[in-house]
Amino acid sequence: MAVKVLVNAVGQxxxxxxxxxxxxxxxxxxxxxxxxxxxxxxxxxxxGNINVGFAPYCVLxxxxxxxxxxxxxxxxxxxxxxxxxxxxxxxxxxAEEEAEEEAADATVVAxxxxxxxxxxxxxxxxxxxxxxx
Numbered sequence: 001m002a003v004k005v006l007v008n009a010v011g012q013x014x015x016x017x018x019x020x021x022x023x024x025x026x027x028x029x030x031x032x033x034x035x036x037x038x039x040x041x042x043x044x045x046x047x048g049n050i051n052v053g054f055a056p057y058c059v060l061x062x063x064x065x066x067x068x069x070x071x072x073x074x075x076x077x078x079x080x081x082x083x084x085x086x087x088x089x090x091x092x093x094x095a096e097e098e099a100e101e102e103a104a105d106a107t108v109v110a111x112x113x114x115x116x117x118x119x120x121x122x123x124x125x126x127x128x129x130x131x132x133x
Contacts, residue, residue, distance in 0.1 A: 001017035001018060001019055001035055002017065002018065003015065003016070003017055003018075003079060003084050003087060003088065004016065004017075004018045004076050004077065004078065004079070005040075005076070005077040005078070005079045005083070006018060006032065006034070006068070006073050006075070006076050006077075007073070007074050007075040007076075007077070008068065008072050008073055008074065009071075009072050009073075009074055012039050012040075013039070013040040014034065014037050014038070014039055014040070014057060015037070015038050015039075015040055015054065015079060015083065015087045016034040016035060016036060016037035016038065016057070017034070017035040017036060018032050018033065018034050018035075018076070019032065019033045020032060020033075021033055021067065021070075029070045030069070030070055031067045031068060031069050031070055032067065032068050032070065032073060033065065033066075033067050034057070034065065034066045034067070034068060035064060035065055036064050036091040037056075037057035037066055038054035038055060038056060038057060038087060038090065038091070039054070039055050039056075039057055040052055040053070040054060040083075041053045041054070041055060052083060052086065054086070054087065054090055
């Protein structure tokens with residue numbers, strides 16, 4: 001997996017190993033699979049230098065993998081080399097696993113069952129009818 005900086009809709013900068021998740025038939029990107037995501041935080045020291053720190057993406061979970069819906073990501077960037085090195089040393093992966101991961105495809109394909117619009121309409125009408133009653 002490639003290390004990327006993902007900017008989400010609320011402005012967080014997430015540094016993570018990332019893969020695209022595509023719908024099998026349409027090849028439409030529906031999500032991103034993140035391994036060991038970290039949220040970047042910034043502060044400026046007295047000399048004006050900017051320091052970057054990393055916090056777990058979700059401190060309430062012990063999971064190392066997360067998916068984020070594609071519509072919640074507004075930009076995907078390559079990190080600066082010093083940021084990549086700092087992130088990599090933080091989440092260090094043993095060399096054997098790293099070689100296996102680099103050989104893997106960068107896209108995950110998912111079978112997603114499309115929801116027919118006709119099937120969704122009766123439910124919406126029933127909900128409106130209940131609300132009116």
